[in-house]
Amino acid sequence: MSKWNLIKFEFYLCISIIIFLMFPFSFLRAEVISINVRENSKLQIGEEFEFLEDKTGKMELETVQKLDTWQKSRSNFISTGFSTSYYWFRFSLHNPTKKKLRLVFDTGFSRQDRFEFYEIYKEGNIKKTVVGDLYVFSKRPIKNPNFCFPIEFEAGSSVQYYIRTHSIRNAFRLTPSIYGLEQFQEENTKKTLINGIIYGSLIIMFVYNLFLFITIKDYSYIYLAFVIIFYFFYLLCLHGISFQYFYPNNI
Incomplete structure (x- = not known):
């Protein structure tokens, strides 16, 4: 095989490999x-x-x-x-x-x-x-x-x-x-704990802002309280908790 034919062979081989990989x-x-x-x-x-x-x-x-x-x-x-x-x-x-x-x-x-x-x-x-x-x-x-x-x-x-x-x-x-x-149970325990911390924190923030509104009479706190509670219920829906516990038979 001549040098020129060898170069052509290597060129076509490379093109074929590239097309094959693509x-x-x-x-x-x-x-x-x-x-x-x-x-x-x-x-x-x-x-x-x-x-x-x-x-x-x-x-x-x-x-x-x-x-x-x-x-x-x-x-x-x-x-x-x-x-x-x-x-x-x-x-x-x-x-x-x-x-x-x-x-x-x-x-x-x-x-x-x-x-x-x-x-x-x-x-x-x-x-x-x-x-x-x-x-x-x-x-x-x-x-x-x-x-x-x-x-x-x-x-x-x-x-x-x-x-x-x-x-x-x-x-x-x-x-x-x-x-x-066993791994599934462990994973669910972790998720439940983390979600519980998140839900609990949101409830505490809601109650705290509601308390500030009642004592200070500043409407910004009641607005913030509503935002927090709406986000709380949004997470319950997103995580499937609301369907599991609040309306499991409501289709």
Whole structure:
């Protein structure tokens, strides 16, 4: 091979590699990415998600499973904003241990009209769970402000999971995580403590400003008190606490 031909070969090889690397691999992948998990897992798995937009809302599970237009998520924080579209997400978990695993899938989100969770086992069995703001709180498999689901699978097995979500009243966001049962309880204890401190501080500030208004008669304090109490109730709604305790059956 002459020197000139060698240069041309190297040039075309570099161009081919660049084009190959720039090509969206998510469009080539028909299989779900598998994530290894263990009993004491505490994993953020958003980057392992794949998603698909359904603008018509007519796609069924059997349809989306066959599509090769899934796109790879690039962040553990997933947000679609306000949208009238339906969105599908998928991921797969693998149990590399020699015993049955019982874990918790936490979406990290509590405000969605409809949230469908599908568990697809290799035997062909499909388990579907539907939760959301349009459904009573008591129907949730785990009594938590966030949408949380218990998952379990046998030693050495893999399970695929699909999510279908839709909401016209709330912006959608997702910070999905996998927890062992003990880790999930610890995480919830921390969240409850932190939220309790925040809520308690706001109530104290509200009462203090209300007291100042009563004693000093300065209307600026009553305005501030109203701002604080409104923010307090906003946080209760944002964290899903109001739906859980104040109107769990009001759909």
